[in-house]
Amino acid sequence: xxxxxxxxxxxxxxxxxxxxxxxxxxxxxxxxxxxxxxxxxxxxxxxxxxxxxxxxxxxxxxxxxxxxxxxxxxxxxxxxxxxxxxxxxxxxxxxxxxxxxxxxxxxxxxxxxxxxxxxxxxxxxxxxxxxxxxxxxxxxxxxxxxxxxxxxxxxxxxxxxxxxxxxxxxxxxxxxxxxxxxxxxxxxxxxxxxxxxxxxxxxxxxxxxxxxxxxxxxxxxxxxxxxxxxxxxxxxxxxxxxxxxxxxxxxxxxxxxxxxxxxxxxxxxxxxxxxxxxxxxxxxxxxxxxxxxxxxxxxxxxxxxxxxxxxxxxxxxxxxxxxxxxxxxxxxxxxxxxxxxxxxxxxxxxxxxxxxxxxxxxxxxxxxxxxxxxxxxxxxxxxxxxxx
Amino acid sequence: xxxxxxxxxxxxxxxxxxxxxxxxxxxxxxxxxxxxxxxxxxxxxxxxxxxxxxxxxxxxxxxxxxxxxxxxxxxxxxxxxxxxxxxxxxxxxxxxxxxxxxxxxxxxxxxxxxxxxxxxxxxxxxxxxxxxxxxxxxxxxxxxxxxxxxxxxxxxxxxxxxxxxxxxxxxxxxxxxxxxxxxxxxxxxxxxxxxxxxxxxxxxxxxxxxxxxxxxxxxxxxxxxxxxxxxxxxxxxxxxxxxxxxxxxxxxxxxxxxxxxxxxxxxxxxxxxxxxxxxxxxxxxxxxxxxxxxxxxxxxxxxxxxxxxxxxxxxxxxxxxxxxxxxxxxxxxxxxxxxxxxxxxxxxxxxxxxxxxxxxxxxxxxxxxxxxxxxxxxxxxxxxxx
Numbered sequence: 001x002x003x004x005x006x007x008x009x010x011x012x013x014x015x016x017x018x019x020x021x022x023x024x025x026x027x028x029x030x031x032x033x034x035x036x037x038x039x040x041x042x043x044x045x046x047x048x049x050x051x052x053x054x055x056x057x058x059x060x061x062x063x064x065x066x067x068x069x070x071x072x073x074x075x076x077x078x079x080x081x082x083x084x085x086x087x088x089x090x091x092x093x094x095x096x097x098x099x100x101x102x103x104x105x106x107x108x109x110x111x112x113x114x115x116x117x118x119x120x121x122x123x124x125x126x127x128x129x130x131x132x133x134x135x136x137x138x139x140x141x142x143x144x145x146x147x148x149x150x151x152x153x154x155x156x157x158x159x160x161x162x163x164x165x166x167x168x169x170x171x172x173x174x175x176x177x178x179x180x181x182x183x184x185x186x187x188x189x190x191x192x193x194x195x196x197x198x199x200x201x202x203x204x205x206x207x208x209x210x211x212x213x214x215x216x217x218x219x220x221x222x223x224x225x226x227x228x229x230x231x232x233x234x235x236x237x238x239x240x241x242x243x244x245x246x247x248x249x250x251x252x253x254x255x256x257x258x259x260x261x262x263x264x265x266x267x268x269x270x271x272x273x274x275x276x277x278x279x280x281x282x283x284x285x286x287x288x289x290x291x292x293x294x295x296x297x298x299x300x301x302x303x304x305x306x307x308x309x310x311x312x313x314x315x316x317x318x319x320x321x322x323x324x325x326x327x328x329x330x331x332x333x334x335x336x337x338x339x340x341x342x343x344x345x346x347x348x349x350x351x352x353x354x355x356x357x358x359x360x361x362x363x364x365x366x367x368x369x370x371x372x373x374x375x376x377x378x379x380x381x382x383x384x385x386x387x388x
Numbered sequence: 389x390x391x392x393x394x395x396x397x398x399x400x401x402x403x404x405x406x407x408x409x410x411x412x413x414x415x416x417x418x419x420x421x422x423x424x425x426x427x428x429x430x431x432x433x434x435x436x437x438x439x440x441x442x443x444x445x446x447x448x449x450x451x452x453x454x455x456x457x458x459x460x461x462x463x464x465x466x467x468x469x470x471x472x473x474x475x476x477x478x479x480x481x482x483x484x485x486x487x488x489x490x491x492x493x494x495x496x497x498x499x500x501x502x503x504x505x506x507x508x509x510x511x512x513x514x515x516x517x518x519x520x521x522x523x524x525x526x527x528x529x530x531x532x533x534x535x536x537x538x539x540x541x542x543x544x545x546x547x548x549x550x551x552x553x554x555x556x557x558x559x560x561x562x563x564x565x566x567x568x569x570x571x572x573x574x575x576x577x578x579x580x581x582x583x584x585x586x587x588x589x590x591x592x593x594x595x596x597x598x599x600x601x602x603x604x605x606x607x608x609x610x611x612x613x614x615x616x617x618x619x620x621x622x623x624x625x626x627x628x629x630x631x632x633x634x635x636x637x638x639x640x641x642x643x644x645x646x647x648x649x650x651x652x653x654x655x656x657x658x659x660x661x662x663x664x665x666x667x668x669x670x671x672x673x674x675x676x677x678x679x680x681x682x683x684x685x686x687x688x689x690x691x692x693x694x695x696x697x698x699x700x701x702x703x704x705x706x707x708x709x710x711x712x713x714x715x716x717x718x719x720x721x722x723x724x725x726x727x728x729x730x731x732x733x734x735x736x737x738x739x740x741x742x743x744x745x746x747x748x749x750x751x752x753x754x755x756x757x758x759x760x761x762x763x764x765x766x767x768x769x770x771x772x773x774x
Contacts (some may be wrong), residue, residue, distance in 0.1 A: 019681060019693075022693060023693055026693075027693050027696075027697070030697050031696060031697060031700070034697055034700045034701060034715075035700065037711075037712060037715060038700070038701075038706070038710070038711040038712065038715050097569075100569075101569075103736070103737065103738075118561075118562075119562055122561070123561060124561050125561065125562045125563075126562070126563050126564055126565055127563075127564045127565075128564065128565050128566075128567060129564050129565070129566045129567065130566075130567045130568075130569070131566065131567070131568045131569070133736045133737060134736060136709070143520070145564065146524075146564070147524055149562055149563060149564055150524060150525075150528055151528060151531075152562045153557055153560060153561065153562040153563065154528045154529075154531060154532045154553075154557050156556075156557075156561060156562050157532065157553050157554070157556035157557035157559075157561075158532055158535045158536070158553050160556050161549065161552045161553045161556050162535065162536065162549065162553065178501070178502075178503055178504065178522070178523060178526025178527055178529075178530060179503060179504055179505075179506055179519055179522045179523045179526060180503045180504075180505050180506070181505070181506055181507075181508070181519075182474075182485070182487060182505030182506060182507040184474055184477060184478060184507050184509070193508075193509075193510040196509055196510040197510070303594075303597065303601075307412075307594065310590075321480070332479070332480060332481065345478075345479070348478065348509070349478065352478060354478070
């Protein structure tokens with residue numbers, strides 16, 4: 001009964017706090033939106049963005065004039081290239097280099113004498129590129145020239161092996177892109193990158209429920225209200241369990257709200273096993289709450305405890321690759337030591353409609369982690385206790 | 389002035405005057421930031437793993453993989469079939485998975501425009517670049533295949549001819565040499581800067597929380613009973629936490645520069661200046677929030693409500709240029725964007741004629757936020773725990 005009253009009070013206290021609600025409901029949705037909007041629309045956004053034309057220094061090291069490469073000139077005059085590159089004829093290599101250093105040019109191309117002849121003869125022909133100061137400039141100009149050279153290379157290859165007459169035959173080229181983004185899922189809705197980040201943010205916020213635990217455990221202690229509660233006929237463990245139940249309920253509600261709202265607002269698809277999804281979330285809540293109870297029991301001030309929990313939360317989310325893309329080798333080595341890793345993989349598999357047998361290992365690992373942490377909490381609660 | 393300095397000095401002593409304070413405020417953050425620098429700084433040079441499964445028996449599939457390997461940007465790993473490839477992609481064993489369907493070369497010859505599939509669990513810069521490269525190579529291969537098909541007009545072994553053409557192309561007789569004088573900023577610099585900014589912001593929050601502790605502990609009211617003015621208390625506190633912040637930046641920077649040997653590619657003094665300006669802005673944010681929220685615990689939470697979204701929007705985690713247009717406009721409101729821009733300009737050798745803009749914006753943000761923050765700090769009121 002006492003536990004019940006304390007739990008109800010805890011719930012009332014949490015729901016009355018506006019910051020709490022903002023943090024628990026608004027923030028995750030904002031983050032899911034930000035991550036989804038900025039990272040999943042990647043390809044479309046790239047095409048919409050206008051590219052600033054890049055100034056390219058072109059150096060003909062031949063005798064100039066008649067010796068200049070007709071091919072490069074023709075390439076630089078095609079309309080698509082004119083939009084992104086501004087060629088500037090430069091007298092010498094030295095002038096181009098100093099121009100690159102001062103930022104006058106963003107890229108330099110050295111055309112050796114006899115480049116055209118080399119290409120036509122089927123022999124060696126190489127342009128020299130000098131990279132400039134600006135990353136995007138290098139990328140834009142480099143890609144344009146690379147495409148130009150690659151096309152020449154294939155044409156030359158065709159001409160060398162089949163004879164030059166083969167080249168004239170190939171004029172109609174396929175304008176259909178040769179690469180598609182494959183479907184990872186086994187049925188269900190199309191998977192998007194937004195789902196990945198929705199899952200990682202959900203888990204991060206379930207970990208953040210640890211902060212609510214510190215607030216709840218230290219708040220009464222620092223206000224000296226715990227002393228008053230202790231003077232009532234209430235047992236220590238009843239207060240403790242009541243508080244934890246309250247926080248746990250709020251976390252469950254938060255988790256449901258995030259899942260449902262992200263589904264309604266942004267159309268995030270959470271997979272075909274809602275029951276199992278909730279089970280994983282529940283295990284995650286248990287793990288994160290017991291972890292923060294352990295931290296709280298062994299730290300003296302709420303500031304230390306809160307700092308440690310924030311560091312743990314952000315650190316684990318980051319290491320498991322939930323915030324920003326990390327190198328591949330990390331995700332499965334160091335990342336495996338985080339709580340997020342196991343739950344996240346399971347949730348993504350559910351989104352992709354994987355079979356149950358692929359989910360079970362993750363489930364057992366999560367169960368094991370929760371059980372170990374739960375046991376640790378019981379042992380340390382007996383040693384330390386919760387009183388003023 | 390004397391009073392302000394006294395309060396500031398007291399603030400510095402309280403936060404980093406003890407061994408524990410040095411540990412928490414100086415040592416721990418600099419180790420964390422240094423770890424991030426060494427980790428992300430090294431990560432940029434690592435090759436991205438690309439998983440592949442090739443069911444094509446002809447020359448085209450082999451050629452595609454050979455060309456990818458030749459770029460030197462990818463570590464290719466084979467998987468048995470498409471199912472295994474998908475599975476490995478979901479397990480995040482590689483950045484992306486490349487699936488070349490059976491009969492790819494044959495349908496290429498028949499002019500059917502076959503497609504290879506790329507699997508990815510999430511979008512990243514490297515998987516985007518991979519798709520662009522594949523698109524270019526497949527387009528060229530399709531052209532070559534059409535030339536072969538048209539030229540041979542049904543006679544002879546077209547597959548062998550295609551193989552010969554592609555083998556010839558693999559020689560790269562027409563190619564390029566790249567001369568790299570390392571003029572451009574290191575690619576990792578913006579990531580390193582972004583993460584440093586994030587941690588600085590979090591650190592400032594913790595030193596500003598000392599101020600709110602003073603208020604809720606009613607220390608400020610006692611201070612107020614001494615002959616000091618409200619603005620002197622506010623200024624003293626800000627100056628104190630600014631000094632602590634300076635020391636933090638200095639330690640972090642010198643650890644990265646001289647111990648980890650990370651080359652920032654720009655003058656250290658300038659980098660310090662950018663971080664200091666950003667520090668002022670985040671102090672303004674933290675104190676405004678602290679003034680608005682009376683309960684120090686909630687203040688910390690509200691800060692995280694501001695910190696993570698602005699870091700994402702401001703380009704701390706990924707380049708702003710890959711975001712949609714409207715998001716890029718929104719990013720102008722975050723101090724992180726301007727700090728990163730200042731670092732970018734400085735790293736490409738831009739002078740003050742370009743640098744003044746980000747600094748002016750950061751300065752303006754700091755001035756406004758600090759003014760608001762000190763106005764609503766109201767040291768004469770006790771903290772209300774609500």
